[in-house]
Amino acid sequence: MLCMSIIELVEHPYPLDIFRSRTDYARVSGSELVERPYWFKNIETGQLYYDLYSTIGWPSEVTDSSDGMPGYAAVVGVVRPTEDLDTNDPTGANFQLLAEVESKDVPLLLGKCLELRKQYGFGVQKNLLTVWLGDPDRFCTTLALLNEVLVKDGEANAILVSPPDDWWTPKIFDNYVRALRSTLLKETRRFYFGHNDILQNRLREFYRDDPCVMAVGGLVHSMLCRTTWMDSAQESVFAVEDENEL
Numbered sequence: 001m002l003c004m005s006i007i008e009l010v011e012h013p014y015p016l017d018i019f020r021s022r023t024d025y026a027r028v029s030g031s032e033l034v035e036r037p038y039w040f041k042n043i044e045t046g047q048l049y050y051d052l053y054s055t056i057g058w059p060s061e062v063t064d065s066s067d068g069m070p071g072y073a074a075v076v077g078v079v080r081p082t083e084d085l086d087t088n089d090p091t092g093a094n095f096q097l098l099a100e101v102e103s104k105d106v107p108l109l110l111g112k113c114l115e116l117r118k119q120y121g122f123g124v125q126k127n128l129l130t131v132w133l134g135d136p137d138r139f140c141t142t143l144a145l146l147n148e149v150l151v152k153d154g155e156a157n158a159i160l161v162s163p164p165d166d167w168w169t170p171k172i173f174d175n176y177v178r179a180l181r182s183t184l185l186k187e188t189r190r191f192y193f194g195h196n197d198i199l200q201n202r203l204r205e206f207y208r209d210d211p212c213v214m215a216v217g218g219l220v221h222s223m224l225c226r227t228t229w230m231d232s233a234q235e236s237v238f239a240v241e242d243e244n245e246l
Helices: 015-029 106-119 140-153 172-182 198-205 211-226 240-245
Strands: 007-011 038-042 048-057 071-080 095-103 131-133 160-162
Touching: 007 048, 048 106, 048 211, 071 106, 071 198, 071 211, 095 106, 095 198, 095 211, 106 140, 131 211, 172 211, 198 211
Parallel strands: 048 131, 131 160
Antiparallel strands: 007 038, 038 048, 048 071, 071 095
16 A cells, blocks of 8 residues: 655745846846755755655566665755755755665556655656666666556656666766765765665675666765755746746
8 A cells, every 4th residue: 555645835926026037136146056946855854955856776687696786776865955045055955865775676667666656746746756867778668558547547647767877888886986975075075875775785786787876876876966955047947928837
């Protein structure tokens, strides 16, 4: 049985006005990014997030000597300060690992993904957790069969898998590991594990192309490259007609 969502949408009292003000200031100051006029709240802990993201790493290949490493899925939040101050800098926000699951069985892993996205707010805002970053070319048939069932209740319910930034670059695992580790250094710490231990343990053991490290590393790399929780000051996804659809 799917759990209930612990995430709610929080909207600025005057979303359109504040967004226009932020956009005008960004253009005048030469900034390329602007903070959105809405965010998300964990109703159990009170923690706020600029946005939440989901990622998946498929189980590794089976060999004649091993049945491979488990697949992995996680939800990561971009933490927003609880006090709405002018000094807040969203571009330097911290990343919080909110939940993680693993399984060597693909259908079971996908079932856990459904539970994760429901728990962490899927549907409370039209773009929240609609895409999982990961390898879009593996287990296509298994995913398609599941989506065939899910879309009976609406096309938006499908699990969409999209590659992280630079996915097809040779030896990309190295880039992803470096991106993740850069957020764990004492001097530049931005990533926090919370009470989760799967990723921590797998980083200590460290196997090349580990699905767990690949998944979170790819997500962190993508977030660092594009500051995905903010909009472009020139081409914002927030428009007048969307004001009542946040």
